[in-house]
Amino acid sequence: MGHQQCCFALISGASGKWRPSPFTDPMVAALCVKDCFCNLHHSNSKNGMKSKTKERAGRGGDFFKTPSFLAKAINPEWVELHKSRGYESDAHKLFMRATVLVADLLIYLPAVVLYCMCLGDGSPRKKTSVLLCTLLYPGLILIDYGHFQYNGVSLGLALLAVLALGLGWDALGSMFFCLALSYKQMELYHALPFFCYLLGKCFKQESVWKGLFLLVRISVTVLLTLALCWLPFLSDPSQALQVLRRIFPVARGLFEDKVANTWCSLNVLIKIRSIVSSDSQLYLSLACTVLAVLPSSLRLLTKPTFWQFKLALVNSSLAFFLFSYQVHEKSILLASLPACLLLSDLPLIAIWLLQTSTFSMLPLFVKDGLLVPYAVTSLAFLYFSVYLLSPLRHCTEQELRIEGYRKMLFCLPKRDLGCVVKWKFCISVLAMVALSIASVTSSPPPHLPDLFPVLISTFSFMHFMGTYVYFNIVQFTEPPSKKSQKKTS
Amino acid sequence: MAAAVEGWFVALAVGVSLLKCLFINAYRSTDFEVHRNWLAITHSLPVSRWYYENTSDWTLDYPPLFAWFELALSHVGRHFDPEMVKIQRAAYESQSTVLFQRLTVIFTDLVYVLATRECCRCVSHLKSSKDVLTRPPFVLAVLLLFNFGLFIVDHIHFQYNGFLMGFLLLSLAKHLQSKHLQGALLFALLLNLKHIFLYVAPAYGVFLLRSYCFSEDHPDGSLNWRSFSLLRLSALGSIVVSVTALSFGPFIAMGQLPQVLSRLFPFKRGLCHAYWAPNAWALYTAADKGLTALGLRLRLLDSSPRASMTGGLVQEFHHTVLPSVSPAVTLICTALALLPSVLCLVSRPRHSLSFLRAVVLCALASFMFGWHVHEKAVLIAILPLSLLAVQSREDAGIFLLLATTGHYSLFPLIFTAAEFPLKLLLMLLFSVFSFSALHKLHGPGLLSLPERCFLLLLPLLCVSCELLLPLSSLSSRLPFLPLLLTSVYCSLGVTYCFIRLYRTLLRTGPKDKQS
Numbered sequence A: 001m002g003h004q005q006c007c008f009a010l011i012s013g014a015s016g017k018w019r020p021s022p023f024t025d026p027m028v029a030a031l032c033v034k035d036c037f038c039n040l041h042h043s044n045s046k047n048g049m050k051s052k053t054k055e056r057a058g059r060g061g062d063f064f065k066t067p068s069f070l071a072k073a074i075n076p077e078w079v080e081l082h083k084s085r086g087y088e089s090d091a092h093k094l095f096m097r098a099t100v101l102v103a104d105l106l107i108y109l110p111a112v113v114l115y116c117m118c119l120g121d122g123s124p125r126k127k128t129s130v131l132l133c134t135l136l137y138p139g140l141i142l143i144d145y146g147h148f149q150y151n152g153v154s155l156g157l158a159l160l161a162v163l164a165l166g167l168g169w170d171a172l173g174s175m176f177f178c179l180a181l182s183y184k185q186m187e188l189y190h191a192l193p194f195f196c197y198l199l200g201k202c203f204k205q206e207s208v209w210k211g212l213f214l215l216v217r218i219s220v221t222v223l224l225t226l227a228l229c230w231l232p233f234l235s236d237p238s239q240a241l242q243v244l245r246r247i248f249p250v251a252r253g254l255f256e257d258k259v260a261n262t263w264c265s266l267n268v269l270i271k272i273r274s275i276v277s278s279d280s281q282l283y284l285s286l287a288c289t290v291l292a293v294l295p296s297s298l299r300l301l302t303k304p305t306f307w308q309f310k311l312a313l314v315n316s317s318l319a320f321f322l323f324s325y326q327v328h329e330k331s332i333l334l335a336s337l338p339a340c341l342l343l344s345d346l347p348l349i350a351i352w353l354l355q356t357s358t359f360s361m362l363p364l365f366v367k368d369g370l371l372v373p374y375a376v377t378s379l380a381f382l383y384f385s386v387y388l389l390s391p392l393r394h395c396t397e398q399e400l401r402i403e404g405y406r407k408m409l410f411c412l413p414k415r416d417l418g419c420v421v422k423w424k425f426c427i428s429v430l431a432m433v434a435l436s437i438a439s440v441t442s443s444p445p446p447h448l449p450d451l452f453p454v455l456i457s458t459f460s461f462m463h464f465m466g467t468y469v470y471f472n473i474v475q476f477t478e479p480p481s482k483k484s485q486k487k488t489s
Numbered sequence B: 001m002a003a004a005v006e007g008w009f010v011a012l013a014v015g016v017s018l019l020k021c022l023f024i025n026a027y028r029s030t031d032f033e034v035h036r037n038w039l040a041i042t043h044s045l046p047v048s049r050w051y052y053e054n055t056s057d058w059t060l061d062y063p064p065l066f067a068w069f070e071l072a073l074s075h076v077g078r079h080f081d082p083e084m085v086k087i088q089r090a091a092y093e094s095q096s097t098v099l100f101q102r103l104t105v106i107f108t109d110l111v112y113v114l115a116t117r118e119c120c121r122c123v124s125h126l127k128s129s130k131d132v133l134t135r136p137p138f139v140l141a142v143l144l145l146f147n148f149g150l151f152i153v154d155h156i157h158f159q160y161n162g163f164l165m166g167f168l169l170l171s172l173a174k175h176l177q178s179k180h181l182q183g184a185l186l187f188a189l190l191l192n193l194k195h196i197f198l199y200v201a202p203a204y205g206v207f208l209l210r211s212y213c214f215s216e217d218h219p220d221g222s223l224n225w226r227s228f229s230l231l232r233l234s235a236l237g238s239i240v241v242s243v244t245a246l247s248f249g250p251f252i253a254m255g256q257l258p259q260v261l262s263r264l265f266p267f268k269r270g271l272c273h274a275y276w277a278p279n280a281w282a283l284y285t286a287a288d289k290g291l292t293a294l295g296l297r298l299r300l301l302d303s304s305p306r307a308s309m310t311g312g313l314v315q316e317f318h319h320t321v322l323p324s325v326s327p328a329v330t331l332i333c334t335a336l337a338l339l340p341s342v343l344c345l346v347s348r349p350r351h352s353l354s355f356l357r358a359v360v361l362c363a364l365a366s367f368m369f370g371w372h373v374h375e376k377a378v379l380i381a382i383l384p385l386s387l388l389a390v391q392s393r394e395d396a397g398i399f400l401l402l403a404t405t406g407h408y409s410l411f412p413l414i415f416t417a418a419e420f421p422l423k424l425l426l427m428l429l430f431s432v433f434s435f436s437a438l439h440k441l442h443g444p445g446l447l448s449l450p451e452r453c454f455l456l457l458l459p460l461l462c463v464s465c466e467l468l469l470p471l472s473s474l475s476s477r478l479p480f481l482p483l484l485l486t487s488v489y490c491s492l493g494v495t496y497c498f499i500r501l502y503r504t505l506l507r508t509g510p511k512d513k514q515s
Helices: A002-016 A033-039 A058-074 A090-119 A124-135 A138-148 A151-166 A170-183 A185-203 A208-234 A237-247 A262-269 A278-302 A306-323 A329-341 A347-360 A362-367 A371-389 A403-408 A417-441 A451-476 B007-021 B030-044 B064-080 B095-122 B136-145 B148-158 B161-176 B180-193 B195-213 B230-253 B257-264 B280-297 B327-347 B352-369 B375-389 B393-409 B420-442 B449-471 B481-507
Strands: A041-043 A051-053
Touching: A090 A124, A090 A138, A090 A151, A124 A371, A138 A151, A138 A329, A138 A347, A138 A362, A138 A371, A151 A170, A151 A185, A151 A306, A151 A329, A170 A185, A170 A208, A185 A208, A185 A278, A185 A306, A185 A329, A208 A237, A262 A306, A262 A451, A278 A306, A278 A451, A306 A329, A306 A451, A329 A347, A329 A362, A329 A451, A347 A362, A347 A371, A347 A417, A347 A451, A362 A371, A362 A417, A362 A451, A371 A417, A371 B007, A403 A451, A417 A451, B007 B095, B007 B136, B030 B064, B030 B095, B030 B148, B064 B095, B064 B180, B064 B230, B095 B136, B095 B148, B095 B161, B136 B375, B136 B420, B148 B161, B148 B375, B148 B393, B148 B420, B161 B180, B161 B195, B161 B352, B161 B375, B180 B195, B180 B230, B195 B230, B195 B327, B195 B352, B195 B375, B230 B257, B280 B352, B280 B481, B327 B352, B327 B481, B352 B375, B352 B481, B375 B393, B393 B420, B393 B449, B393 B481, B449 B481
Parallel strands: none
Antiparallel strands: A041 A051
């Protein structure tokens, strides 16, 4: 097991270490958290004109304090407030990348290992295989180490929350989730399933008093944790408002760049950004998101089992990704995390979703000069997940849980749907390879300069939509008993 | 034996190749420019000028077969970047050049992968457990494919050792399978690709003469003069001659042999490389330095010692207190050091392990006492020792010691800050795997207490040499100190392994059965 961790660290380090990528997320100066949050403006050196203001919630500021003290000790120039804008020396780059690695080793890695070992099913060999495939997921490695972000921390904390809930420690789980939420507000994508699961559990307790007691315990934990994280900002209401305004930039527009969600893909056919007013855009996306997330959440509320919870996590994050406002392509990582949790139960679809999510971020990787790491990590992930988990061998209708489809598509002849899915997977992967190569080697025709990003995002959108429908159907289909479907692995 | 390649082997090969691809843009040493220059020389100049060309400092100093290999590569490289094959004094490193050259190393490692598979087949007859992960072939495959030293020398520092070691291991595997002519052909090719493998030529020569040319022995194992087969000797001879003719032929015909030989054996270079390889001469030189310092302190010596050895330039120089060492002396020492192993081959010829052991000992003896030895040469001893390590308990202990020490001695080759965590992680991965896998195969207690303490001090040495000393005040007065400490400490380890290997050889006496 130690080998997997070293491998992960190694691959992460190797893909990220000497990338010449621009300075996307500068260090927070060692000032007091309150002041820095309001005063600091960061410049995106890719695009010197635009200034991206800090969008991470309070916890993020705390998180940066420790490495910033260390940075000051090594070289004070790194953390001087205005002078450090766009500062990029080799040692500084190495230091910042090292902080990502350390954060991952401390939070994400233990979370994944604990989850796979405690809650994974099957033989130790199968558990280790799932662990390895989860750690090999290219999207997170490339974004955190190549592009440079600290997603490992928030995803690790969310995973610890899921683990705690899986083990029945509800209060601890809520605490971890609040920490994750305070670290990165994107975790709101996962908030509804957590809420519905815990509420449903409270309702399903044996007696009303027990349920009430559980509810009170969870609420107190949540409020305490949130209060602790936001304390410095709550002293002044205008400060708190400023935080919220920075975190939820509603002035930005329905979408930015080419993202594999509904609005961007719809924009190809009808220019929705120009037809609908910006306020209506906000309400439209809100309505669609709520509608998309409602079935899954209600189902979870009525049936709060861990299996339903995992499915609801995927459904909720996919729904938010597909229909929400101002979505970044990196937000797909929030759907990838629950997909990793489903690697042992539904390997084929999970691998398919994980590979598609990496593919959907290809334009970003090309911009950052991460083409070789993208190719290598994707190939490694596909090869090892197919070799270790043998998803193509577990392709019966029962194993893929697609009996629901048969009920819906009763008009179709008696075709083996499992075989159809297998072929679709292979063709899809080949198409991704072909599109990746084409988008890098050939140049688009002059009247369609954005051809390849649009093709990539539309292709990914169709896959995400299909996966969203699939997971919803699975969530509403009753799973067969575990004993009948357990095979020797 | 199974004809199909097993799934786990393919997975390992694919995994290591993909890992190598991630290092394409890592630090590369001047060896990168050396090989690019050779691509240019072989592509742009006629054969008669190859060994005379010296526009750049990196002149051609490998045997002609390697030059032909570079010529073949240059014809492919021309399509990646035409500027790559033009001779120029300054270094040329466009993105396409880097991609092309790195990919050639990864691609030619296919020879090494094939060799590993053959070696795994040679050990597949051993007692096996149910679990694939603890069987000797699997352990050997990982020890060879993921060997830390080979990985960082080839894919970070940049060389073609995987390709060359592939020939060596394939040749050894063929001999173990009693396909001696194939093995001899491969070794002849190898010698003509890189002449450093002359280190192990004595073992090959004696083994082939004794075991192949004399087709049978007396029942008690002694030499049967009547079984000498002239046919076999002439077969071997013709193989060697034809390969050498293929490689050196054009140069002999042009009368350039002396020039080629002077390029291949540059004895103008000093006893030690700029960074001392951890061999006996490093200890000798360190002792000389120590005695000099002592002599100066006690006013026994004149206060201006002659040329310093710790400079970065590679020149001839002399020791101060102890007698200076000439190339002839090193040759005599090497010959004396490898003689016992070779003689054992004569008395116990057909035992497969004794041939392997002789190869390892010859490689290590030449490493210990050779002239201008590079620290990378320790790999020639470590890789064949892996084959022994999965088969015998004693050899497993020696392997752990030699591999860890030898690999650590390669650390100074990669000195950039960005690669530091990577080489540390790779080293940890390999060491942890080798320790745990070999202990599972052979049982606990492979190393004695002093040996374990020796290895446990290595991390301390690493921290002081890589972090503490460079940041301390000593870095300006004694900049060579970290390298000296690494070199001396590793020499102690390598010398100890050398002695232990000899003890094993002499102890496994005539009670060995023929195999």
